[in-house]
Amino acid sequence: MLTDFLETTGFAQMTAGNAVMICIGLVFVGLAIVKDYEPLLLVPIGMGIVIGNIPSIAGMSSSVYSQGGIVVEDGRVQTETATVIDAEGREREVERVRWVPGSVLAYLYFGVTQGIFPPLIFLGIGAMTDFSTMLSNPRLVLLGAAAQVGIFLTLIGALALGFTPAEAGAIGIIGGADGPTAIFLSSKLAPHLIGAIAIAAYSYMALVPVIQPPIMRLLTTREERLIHMAPPREVSKRERIIFPIAAFLICTLIAPGAIVLLGMLFFGNLLKESGVTERLARTSRTALIDIVTILLGLTVGASTQAQTFLRRESLLIFGLGAVSFAVATAGGVLFAKFMNLFLREKINPLIGAAGVSAVPDSARVVQMIGQQEDPHNFLLMHAMAPNVSGVIGSAVAAGVLWSVLVH
Amino acid sequence: MLTDFLETTGFAQMTAGNAVMICIGLVFVGLAIVKDYEPLLLVPIGMGIVIGNIPSIAGMSSSVYSQGGIVVEDGRVQTETATVIDAEGREREVERVRWVPGSVLAYLYFGVTQGIFPPLIFLGIGAMTDFSTMLSNPRLVLLGAAAQVGIFLTLIGALALGFTPAEAGAIGIIGGADGPTAIFLSSKLAPHLIGAIAIAAYSYMALVPVIQPPIMRLLTTREERLIHMAPPREVSKRERIIFPIAAFLICTLIAPGAIVLLGMLFFGNLLKESGVTERLARTSRTALIDIVTILLGLTVGASTQAQTFLRRESLLIFGLGAVSFAVATAGGVLFAKFMNLFLREKINPLIGAAGVSAVPDSARVVQMIGQQEDPHNFLLMHAMAPNVSGVIGSAVAAGVLWSVLVH
Amino acid sequence: MLTDFLETTGFAQMTAGNAVMICIGLVFVGLAIVKDYEPLLLVPIGMGIVIGNIPSIAGMSSSVYSQGGIVVEDGRVQTETATVIDAEGREREVERVRWVPGSVLAYLYFGVTQGIFPPLIFLGIGAMTDFSTMLSNPRLVLLGAAAQVGIFLTLIGALALGFTPAEAGAIGIIGGADGPTAIFLSSKLAPHLIGAIAIAAYSYMALVPVIQPPIMRLLTTREERLIHMAPPREVSKRERIIFPIAAFLICTLIAPGAIVLLGMLFFGNLLKESGVTERLARTSRTALIDIVTILLGLTVGASTQAQTFLRRESLLIFGLGAVSFAVATAGGVLFAKFMNLFLREKINPLIGAAGVSAVPDSARVVQMIGQQEDPHNFLLMHAMAPNVSGVIGSAVAAGVLWSVLVH
Amino acid sequence: MPLVLDLHRVLEHDGLEIAVTGMLIVFAVLALVSGFIALLPRALARLEAVLPAPHDAHAPRPPSAAAGDEVELLAAVAFCLHLEIERGRREH
């Protein structure tokens, strides 16, 4: 019996791939703790990777892929007769469908595969986002559009590398620098790649302070980086209330594929700004988003079992993701320089880099690079405008890709 | 491609009905913000109406009605063969049922259609309700019974207008002035009317300060409105602990249809009063009720797509709902006057109007009308007794209607 | 009609068994409030027992066992044609599977039967547990192993009494003194016994201050009870961060059946200790664990309908559970005495009793008994080490039993 | 389509009976609740002699002065219920 049992242990079933993945999970946790890179996501994902790569026992799998379901044999749903106790406490024979239960992680992972968690996270993000800076400087909104070029160039790259159009769209969205959007779109277009795409998206979001600065310095002159911008005007309560509703209508009447993501984002923001639903906004941006973040991070991490994750595609996806982030950053910066050709009040082109989203890390990077040139230049607030418009931009891009690429 | 895409946009598919509904949604949000009418429900419902009326694309619907499910053709469940990766990471062919995923809002709406959200809201309401005033003045409990006459007269009206008995029962419950009860009963008796009934119930609850005052003034004399009532006695901790359990037993042994609603209401109250489960009570009346309110409001709103909502029945339901509220108010006031025929210590008949529930708005209306006659008359606390007993009363009525009208 | 209705009331359908169960529920609530025994669980379970034993009406059952599901007749899934409104608002005929909805409590009970709630509770427990004392005194970990002897001796007893091996394993785990672990394992090995096993486990956990002291006094001398222990050393932040990950790997590589329970426990602890995910830890140990505790307690209580619960097996399970707790306590105490044969710095054998888990009640009992001999002996902190290692020990035991006993 | 109130439909579907039964049950339930909470302080006061008080700062107060009123109201409700039940039985 002891030997029998020992054969079922993880040590006996462990593959080299599992060990590699567990190390990657530990690196994620380490980066989060030591470097403070997106810890709210890297810690759950990292621990998820560790959990998902402990080999489990056949018949009692804990994998997110052990979904359970109705038993089918020879093209026919299998049924069975069972004895149940009815409302009056009498035993009764009933016929029912034969059914295999799923694992706990598979039940939780349902929120990922069906795209339920990302909109709930957007609800919380909406309830914590202040759109004031953007409202006070509307032209900066366009920078959030320009940075989405990373999405579409990556799509082309992915097609060229042999991915199907649907897969290419899901991979491209990594360049949107928005974890929930990436997970939502890949759940619709390429469910088998959710793990790799989500991990890539969150990894690069965590690595924004590493990826963006060289590109930003390369594409700007010292003079440009020294540009100071006028402080934003104050925005009235009315504007802040009307904005989420109007923006929702504009975005989704054109790109209905973004209804759920943007509906939740702007609904959360309305809860925050209305002034009469503060308790709902507070719960959205605390308990609700925390619970969903924990479950999403853990199960996405656990979906990276070596057997499904350590494939050539994952490596390609990571490569394309890096390109995507770089292109998006360049797109934002260059478009800011292009706008400066026409504007009297010049924009500091560094803030274009914040258009990739990765809220609020990329805005912080802008602030840092700006201060390296001039310690009295405070760009953070200005960078928040392209930063939040980049969230809207990538959700719209996701909506477009969904409607164009779904068969 | 651009033209193809443009044909899928909301602008192209929008109907006049959708536009009308979006305007109604905006009115809801506006009333909540400007007039502070039940904002915790009208903001989510209003935004939900807007979201539900953006036309979505065939094959990628975001509607609450896109439920997904097992594919059936020619009376036979369809199956398919798929390649999955098993616990040991080996690819394996499995037969499984063919299945179409639902939309995110449809998954969330499941909590409405299956009646899961209303009891959870009742749990939170129980954990925030103080039954002390009612315990200190037991005869006021009967006012909460009298006001339920609106439910049953409306049922008769709905039958006369051609609704089926089950539909009539669900419509009648609008007069219970209790959103969760109305949604729970209509999910059991008339699922196709949930949207209209819920919107009517919450609209009239929001409009309590408009509907009730004229009726209250019409049915009472100035002398009656001036009646002062003795301050309620203090209630011991023991009474407050015993009450929820005893009341649960009394109510559900007679009306078992109310087990879930009243079970949760009194369970929440027990958590609050027991003195040893304060952390559970606090979570019930904050995070839990907030999360459920957000999801319920949003999806109920989104269920009012013009195509399913703009029908003759909805107009009739709104009309019946108005009658129902008026009759309920009159019932409470007149029964208070009737009770005064027998009582030595007179009741101020205004507080009968609080028996409709609509906690705590109708109690506030009583206070306001009372103070218009005599600024030193504080009826709020007295009105809370019929107010909370009205909640119990309509849950009992819902239980009775469920058991009588379910086929 | 009234007489018809009266026949459906609870009074008419009530059995003596239901009345007995309702009284038991009231005793649970009373013990929780008056004696403060595990109130966070006994109040929900007690109220659940009351709710579950109000007879409900056929066709509108509120029982946790009214699961709903696909309709099968003559070995064939039944289908139906229904009129639905599609995304464009047009009525359309669709074929679909015939389906009976479940009761609200049955939907909530799904989290129990599928073992989803216990790991979520472990997440919260992990986020509130401080492993420092254990880290500072590693040899006390073994006491948490010794106390699991109750599990395995009870398993033998249950086999001898005629239970199947799977049932015997689920019953044995009562001796683990850990509610979530007991529910998780019985959901996997003996779903029909979940109610009895959960109630027994929580009852005895509540009764720890009654069961343990006599055994502890019987097995120790006055001199032993007077042993003082050196204060624990301070533990570095690094140790506290590394511990949950390393312990998870050690435990689950040997006993993969514990992946989900221990994964969540140590994940929660990592969220707490990492220092960068405090908001996730806070939500895990407040809103999340509270919500799950409410739903788990209530539905487990409601699963004890007299008709399924008042059987000979339940009585046997309660008897075996008592033996199990007693044996576990004795095991912990005796093993501490055995360790003292080899140790220079003696352990106070009372703290062995805390190895049963029942966190933190059994550690408090140790403190109390210790102070009865010497008011200056503070054993609480020392007792926390075997206490938390007992949680790990019983989760490992559950993992082993699951893999050995699942067919 | 004009609004037509078809009262025949009401009778056909037992509308009146449902309404009357429903109101009676709601009244009966709430009357019982009312009676229970009217009697509760007295019952607790009697128990006080037998059992110790729970660790509670608030001292129990004497029951409501107007308790007699509820008993009268309760009696009236009970009488209505009784009549209705008799009627129902005669019909069957």
Add this chain to the structure above:
Amino acid sequence: MPLVLDLHRVLEHDGLEIAVTGMLIVFAVLALVSGFIALLPRALARLEAVLPAPHDAHAPRPPSAAAGDEVELLAAVAFCLHLEIERGRREH
């Protein structure tokens, strides 16, 4: 397996067209949003003359004073509903 960039595949699957369309739409949407929020303060300033400032939720308010407004709104909603239903009927 070497990394091969097959640009033919891109054209075959309308990659360029999708990319260009996508960027255009993203720009169009955000340009509209940008325009809207640029015009919003001016539009609100003009409305200011017509309508009163938004109600402050914390200020005391006389609940029934403005009762007329809601009745009008409700009437408007009912009227819209009515018109829409009539229109729908005429079309069938």
Add this chain to the structure above:
Amino acid sequence: MPLVLDLHRVLEHDGLEIAVTGMLIVFAVLALVSGFIALLPRALARLEAVLPAPHDAHAPRPPSAAAGDEVELLAAVAFCLHLEIERGRREH
């Protein structure tokens, strides 16, 4: 029905074997955990010489100063991935 303890059933279902195995595994696991946490402080003390103390999340940090570290880590991850895939390919 009398309480009968049928010890034959225990042996028949490997009850003793399961119990002994189970206790052994529980002890083995917790002994390993115990050993690990006994050794951990010493292991960390040795590492201390090599690596700096853990980063304090609240202290200001120069975001790009340590950029080299991550690049190395990423490179390491990519290299592992590559090796693993190559290995996998060779096996097929």
